Every structure is written in C-alpha cells, then in structure tokens.
Amino acid sequence: MKILVINAGSSSLKYQLLNMDDESVIAKGNCDRIGIGGHIKHTTFDGRTIDEDCDFPTHTEAFEKLVEVLTKSDAAVLNSMDEISAVGHRIVQGAEVFDKTTLVTDEVIQQIDDLSELAPVHNHPHALALRACKKVIPETTPQVVVFDTAFHQTMPEKAFMYGLPFECYEKFHVRKYGFHGTSHRFVSQALAEAMGKDIKDLKIVSCHLGNGSSITAVEGGKSIDTSMGFTPLDGVIMGTRCGAVDASAVTFVAKKLGLSAGEMSEYMNKKSGFLGVSGISSDNRDISAAAQEGNKRAILAGEMLRYEIKKYIGSYAAVMNGLDAVLFTGGIGENSDDLRADVCHDMEYLGIKFDDNANKGLRGKLAKISAPDSKVEVWVVPTNEELLIARDTKALVESMK
Numbered sequence: 001m002k003i004l005v006i007n008a009g010s011s012s013l014k015y016q017l018l019n020m021d022d023e024s025v026i027a028k029g030n031c032d033r034i035g036i037g038g039h040i041k042h043t044t045f046d047g048r049t050i051d052e053d054c055d056f057p058t059h060t061e062a063f064e065k066l067v068e069v070l071t072k073s074d075a076a077v078l079n080s081m082d083e084i085s086a087v088g089h090r091i092v093q094g095a096e097v098f099d100k101t102t103l104v105t106d107e108v109i110q111q112i113d114d115l116s117e118l119a120p121v122h123n124h125p126h127a128l129a130l131r132a133c134k135k136v137i138p139e140t141t142p143q144v145v146v147f148d149t150a151f152h153q154t155m156p157e158k159a160f161m162y163g164l165p166f167e168c169y170e171k172f173h174v175r176k177y178g179f180h181g182t183s184h185r186f187v188s189q190a191l192a193e194a195m196g197k198d199i200k201d202l203k204i205v206s207c208h209l210g211n212g213s214s215i216t217a218v219e220g221g222k223s224i225d226t227s228m229g230f231t232p233l234d235g236v237i238m239g240t241r242c243g244a245v246d247a248s249a250v251t252f253v254a255k256k257l258g259l260s261a262g263e264m265s266e267y268m269n270k271k272s273g274f275l276g277v278s279g280i281s282s283d284n285r286d287i288s289a290a291a292q293e294g295n296k297r298a299i300l301a302g303e304m305l306r307y308e309i310k311k312y313i314g315s316y317a318a319v320m321n322g323l324d325a326v327l328f329t330g331g332i333g334e335n336s337d338d339l340r341a342d343v344c345h346d347m348e349y350l351g352i353k354f355d356d357n358a359n360k361g362l363r364g365k366l367a368k369i370s371a372p373d374s375k376v377e378v379w380v381v382p383t384n385e386e387l388l389i390a391r392d393t394k395a396l397v398e399s400m401k
C-alpha cells in the first residue's frame with residue numbers, strides 16, 4: 001500500500017510518498033514559493049532528483065506539478081496516481097471539533113477552514129491544499145486528515161482552561177489546545193515499545209525540542225497536560241517565540257512600543273525567544289557556538305531553556321504522581337547531548353540517574369541515556385510525524401473496507 005503524506009503551508013507543500021509494506025520512503029520533496037513564483041525539489045529512494053523553478057500561482061498548480069513529477073518525470077516513481085491508496089494531510093488546528101484522525105469530506109474541509117481564526121497561518125492554507133488535492137487526485141482516492149491538536153483533546157478541563165472570564169471559552173473558544181500532538185503520540189508509543197512496556201502502564205514526560213518546542217505529560221498513553229497553549233507561543237523559550245510570559249508584560253510592552261495587537265503577536269512569535277534574548281540567532285547550533293565563545297546572552301538563552309524544561313519535568317511528575325520515563329525528541333532533543341545532560345543532571349531526587357557516556361555524542365538515534373539502575377528511564381526517541389500520519393491514514397482506510 002502506498003500513502004502520500006502532505007504537509008501544506010501558505011506557500012509550501014511538503015510531501016512524502018511511503019510504501020507501507022515496509023514503511024520505507026519512496027520519494028519526498030517540497031513545492032514552495034506558491035503564490036510568489038514556484039519551485040520544486042524532489043528526491044527518490046534511488047537517488048534521482050528534480051530541482052527546478054515552476055509557476056505555482058496557487059496550491060492547485062503545485063499539486064498538478066507533483067502529479068507530473070511522481071508519474072511522468074525522470075524521477076517518476078509511479079505509473080499512475082491510482083497506485084496511491086490514500087493521501088494523509090497534516091492539519092495544525094482541529095480545536096474541539098476533531099479529536100481524532102478523520103476522513104475528508106467537503107464538510108470536513110469547510111470545518112477546517114472555519115477554524116482558521118484559531119490558527120490563521122495554518123488552517124486556511126490546509127483547506128486550500130485539501131481542495132486543490134481533490135482536484136488532481138482520482139476521485140476514488142480517500143483523503144485523511146491528522147490533527148496536531150487531537151492527541152491533546154484528552155486533557156482535563158482543569159488543565160486546559162485559563163483563568164479568564166468563562167465567556168472567553170464559551171464565545172471565543174479560548175483554551176489550551178496544545179500542538180505537536182502527532183509527534184508526542186508517535187514518540188511516546190515508540191518509547192513504550194523500546195522499554196518493552198504497555199503504554200497504558202507508563203507515566204512519560206515527552207520533550208519535543210526544535211525550532212518550536214513543547215513538553216507533554218503522557219499518562220497511560222494519553223496527553224494530560226502540555227506546555228503549548230491556545231497557540232504554539234506558550235511554554236518554553238523557542239527559536240523565535242518567547243514562550244510563557246506574564247500577560248501584563250505583553251500589554252505593557254505593546255503600549256511602550258506603540259504596537260497593535262497584530263504587531264505585538266509578530267514581536268512575540270518572530271523576534272523573541274533565542275533570537276530576541278541572544279540577539280544572535282534563533283538556531284540552537286549558533287547559540288551553542290556563541291555560548292562556547294563566552295557570549296553572555298547566548299549562555300543565558302541556553303540556560304533559560306534548560307531551566308524551563310527541568311521545571312516542566314518536575315511539575316508533570318507532580319501532577320502524574322510519579323514518573324517512569326523522560327524522552328527527548330526534535331532537532332534539539334535528538335541532537336543536543338549537552339542540553340540533555342544539563343536538564344537531567346541533579347534530578348536524583350526524582351529518580352533520574354543519568355548515563356553521561358551513553359548520552360555523549362548521541363545524535364538522532366533511539367537510545368536509553370539513563371543508568372541501568374535509574375528508577376526513571378531517560379531516552380532519545382527520533383520523531384517521525386510523516387510516518388505516523390501515514391500509519392493513521394492506512395489504519396483508517398483499512399477500517400472502511
């Protein structure tokens with residue numbers, strides 16, 4: 001069975017074609033500059049590539065090009081699109097409307113579009129891509145949507161509500177939704193398998209640390225709390241996002257700088273975080289390099305992230321009444337051994353005995369990095385959101401037969 005996975009943004013369309021018999025990637029790439037030009041970059045499992053400028057006024061032309069590249073180009077991997085059993089789409093915001101992976105209908109596309117107010121950067125482009133995809137794939141090919149927020153719909157009310165007047169929730173749907181759910185679900189399941197345990201018996205803190213970072217308490221396989229909130233701005237300090245700040249500081253700074261609500265949002269989402277604190281870069285590698293050279297603000301930015309992660313681990317252990325495992329994933333979590341060590345040192349009180357030798361130099365590989373006699377296990381678990389979307393899509397399509 002072949003599944004096409006689509007991750008559409010406002011100007012890009014990332015894709016992976018997977019062979020679900022062995023879960024291998026047949027081809028992957030990105031159509032970008034949609035609406036402002038057009039470009040496709042495509043690679044196949046056997047090393048063929050396409051890298052060319054195109055004309056993509058809308059997502060429809062990008063999908064048309066994708067079909068051509070997959071079926072007719074020098075880097076084709078299909079005889080026809082009929083070989084694809086289903087298409088799985090990543091959707092950022094499902095709010096309270098979608099708590100699980102769902103088959104696409106016109107009504108579902110409209111509901112996703114209607115949620116755009118809650119995720120202006122993502123949901124409308126997702127809806128555009130879903131409509132465009134319908135135009136170019138065979139009518140008989142099912143499309144499936146997998147939501148970043150769905151995994152967190154199990155959070156209890158006491159965890160997802162804010163202390164604002166209740167009407168903010170009732171009228172405007174303001175609450176914590178959480179994000180990276182597909183990743184947290186994938187890695188926590190993979191961790192349970194690696195530990196040889198049933199996920200129902202585990203209390204896990206899952207640390208997804210990348211340009212965007214979120215930390216989730218996973219109890220018995222369910223998300224019970226997570227660090228991102230109404231939007232992906234909340235929680236720990238990120239590449240360009242500030243993470244949690246006192247809301248009064250936000251109104252204060254907006255007034256001081258004369259920024260509108262939209263401009264202030266941009267300030268917190270694009271100019272803050274590692275970039276804003278260090279004044280150097282949003283990228284963890286640049287921050288680490290500058291910190292090693294003694295740059296004080298880079299050191300501070302790195303220390304803030306480490307400190308905040310520690311706090312989340314402690315607080316989530318408290319609400320779960322215990323902890324069996326901590327996992328690290330995402331670009332930083334999988335690759336930054338010094339950050340993992342800094343976070344996990346001095347956590348003996350919690351039952352973590354870290355294994356510095358197992359951790360050192362470990363990059364992007366599934367591995368245990370706690371000592372054999374550590375009460376709480378610590379692991380690096382590489383994430384693979386595309387694979388989970390493909391697995392979900394396959395499962396849903398098979399359940400319809």
Ligand code: ADP
Nearest residue numbers: 209210211212282283284285330331332335336
């Ligand atoms: P996104 O959230 O955009 O998916 P990623 O998960 O790819 O981001 O993570 C990007 C982050 O991972 C960047 O801050 C980058 O510096 C960091 N990173 C990638 N490789 C390494 C590495 N070898 N060592 C330290 N940090 C790394």
